[in-house]
Amino acid sequence: MSVLVRLIERASVRKRAADLAEMRALLAPVSGVRLLDVGGGAGAATEQFATGCAEVVVLEPNRKKVGQGRKFRPTIRFEEGRAEEIPFPDATFDRVTAVVAFHHIEDQGRALREMRRVLRDSGRLVLFEMLPSRAPGPIYQWIGGYRHGGHMAFHSPDQLTEKVRAGGFTRVSNRPGALGYFVLATK
Numbered sequence: 001m002s003v004l005v006r007l008i009e010r011a012s013v014r015k016r017a018a019d020l021a022e023m024r025a026l027l028a029p030v031s032g033v034r035l036l037d038v039g040g041g042a043g044a045a046t047e048q049f050a051t052g053c054a055e056v057v058v059l060e061p062n063r064k065k066v067g068q069g070r071k072f073r074p075t076i077r078f079e080e081g082r083a084e085e086i087p088f089p090d091a092t093f094d095r096v097t098a099v100v101a102f103h104h105i106e107d108q109g110r111a112l113r114e115m116r117r118v119l120r121d122s123g124r125l126v127l128f129e130m131l132p133s134r135a136p137g138p139i140y141q142w143i144g145g146y147r148h149g150g151h152m153a154f155h156s157p158d159q160l161t162e163k164v165r166a167g168g169f170t171r172v173s174n175r176p177g178a179l180g181y182f183v184l185a186t187k
């Protein structure tokens with residue numbers, strides 16, 4: 001991983017410290033819990049909120065980030081793949097998360113069905129997303145598209161809550177964060 005990428009990672013985690021701490025509180029990562037972080041990149045944010053789980057898996061389509069994650073974060077398991085086709089059997093995980101990754105997913109309905117499928121009964125989904133009003137402008141979208149995948153579709157908290165409910169989840173709610181918002185749901 002280049003020095004520049006590591007500096008960007010560190011700054012990004014520092015800027016999001018309050019939201020990542022809240023994510024950790026919402027997930028309650030205790031021993032025995034198996035967690036899947038969809039679109040987890042090289043795992044810099046994942047390790048902030050998931051440490052303490054029995055098993056932490058990052059699913060990430062970008063091969064370079066998967067390689068970086070495997071090299072620098074050996075306690076996390078990295079799998080190459082997309083949210084629309086999660087390469088795990090039904091009911092594998094107790095928690096599924098996606099942190100500022102959901103807006104990059106092209107087929108969000110299919111991704112939600114997949115997230116629900118790999119959760120065990122009563123398992124918890126926690127999404128963290130940016131408000132449409134804080135969505136990046138065209139230049140950053142271009143840079144972000146290059147680094148994270150071209151597609152971007154932002155939702156308001158109520159829109160995403162409705163989408164998650166339509167995906168078959170129960171007890172769906174949202175709450176504000178410092179730089180975005182959380183959507184919580186149960187299978």
Ligand SMILES: C[S@@+](CC[C@H](N)C(=O)[O-])C[C@H]1O[C@@H](n2cnc3c(N)ncnc32)[C@H](O)[C@@H]1O
Pocket residue numbers: 038039040041042044045046059060061062065081082083084098099100101104105106147148149
């Ligand atoms: C803005 S980054 C967030 C990375 C990490 N979650 C974090 O908070 O630092 C968005 C990530 O979503 C990934 N992504 C894009 N399309 C995806 C898809 N269809 N399924 C899963 N992940 C995807 C990108 O490769 C990228 O690593």
